[in-house]
Amino acid sequence: MTIIPSTTPVPKPYQIFMSPTSPAPSPPAPTSSAVPFPLPDRTSQTPAPSSTPPTAHQSPTLRLEIRSLSHPGATKFLTSVTASTLLSTAVANVQTHLYSSPPSPTHCPPTRSVTVVLRDIGGVAYTTGTELDPSHHKEIHFSLNYIATIRPDRLASEITGVLTHELVHCYQHNAQGTCPGGLIEGIADWVRLCCGLDPPHWRRETKGKWDGGYQHTAYFLEYLEGRFGVGTVRRINERLRGRRYEEKEFWTGLLGRPVEQLWGDYISKVKRDEEGEGAEVTVDEGTQT
Numbered sequence: 001m002t003i004i005p006s007t008t009p010v011p012k013p014y015q016i017f018m019s020p021t022s023p024a025p026s027p028p029a030p031t032s033s034a035v036p037f038p039l040p041d042r043t044s045q046t047p048a049p050s051s052t053p054p055t056a057h058q059s060p061t062l063r064l065e066i067r068s069l070s071h072p073g074a075t076k077f078l079t080s081v082t083a084s085t086l087l088s089t090a091v092a093n094v095q096t097h098l099y100s101s102p103p104s105p106t107h108c109p110p111t112r113s114v115t116v117v118l119r120d121i122g123g124v125a126y127t128t129g130t131e132l133d134p135s136h137h138k139e140i141h142f143s144l145n146y147i148a149t150i151r152p153d154r155l156a157s158e159i160t161g162v163l164t165h166e167l168v169h170c171y172q173h174n175a176q177g178t179c180p181g182g183l184i185e186g187i188a189d190w191v192r193l194c195c196g197l198d199p200p201h202w203r204r205e206t207k208g209k210w211d212g213g214y215q216h217t218a219y220f221l222e223y224l225e226g227r228f229g230v231g232t233v234r235r236i237n238e239r240l241r242g243r244r245y246e247e248k249e250f251w252t253g254l255l256g257r258p259v260e261q262l263w264g265d266y267i268s269k270v271k272r273d274e275e276g277e278g279a280e281v282t283v284d285e286g287t288q289t
């Protein structure tokens, strides 16, 4: 497991998308999610042409393809989780966390099928759209080599966590491909966090930028959800639908202040909590900047 250092430059959206033959950016370790998760390709995140009505979640066709049944990772997968239950539950969790209403209407992309492909590849996992219909049909490619390295007592949780993260990519909006990659990955790990699937090594970090991605941004989103109310991340995701991302307008329009200010408030709170004061940051909710 390699945790992204806080000083690691934030990857631009889709910049580090991994082709099936690409080597892993760093070798995965046994006890945790290797990061960075390769980002989904641009086509897989193209906003869907239509959406389901609020709360009318559709269940996609789910498929599992194991390309190498003799691989040790395949045995570990098949003996540690029940794929049908895992996938359907994970889809429901993703839809609930991103598209439940109230507080505001949301529009779930009409993803019709998700195929999980267990393969002998590097890295951890990546999500892509199928060639013929990337908006409706998704593929999650999951590394058998990585699964083979997971510690036995972490197998079920880690496999479920990785698949939940990737399923978010099958359903989230991305501001027509302009959303910062760190926010895309942060939302994916925020859902994983909400599902109680956070690996033991995850920590709230006070260094780096707000869009460092993965758990770094996921904990920031958790803070925003607590500060601005349940449904805040759903509103963030919804605002990424069918429009381009303009940072100042995005955050000020949604939460009334620039994201850098919100990040500063978050850091202050984490530091106070770490110091054991447990004091809440006093915020003037009426301040507009």
Ligand SMILES: [Zn+2]
Pocket: 037, 038, 039, 040, 165, 166, 169, 185, 188
């Ligand atoms: Zn991801």
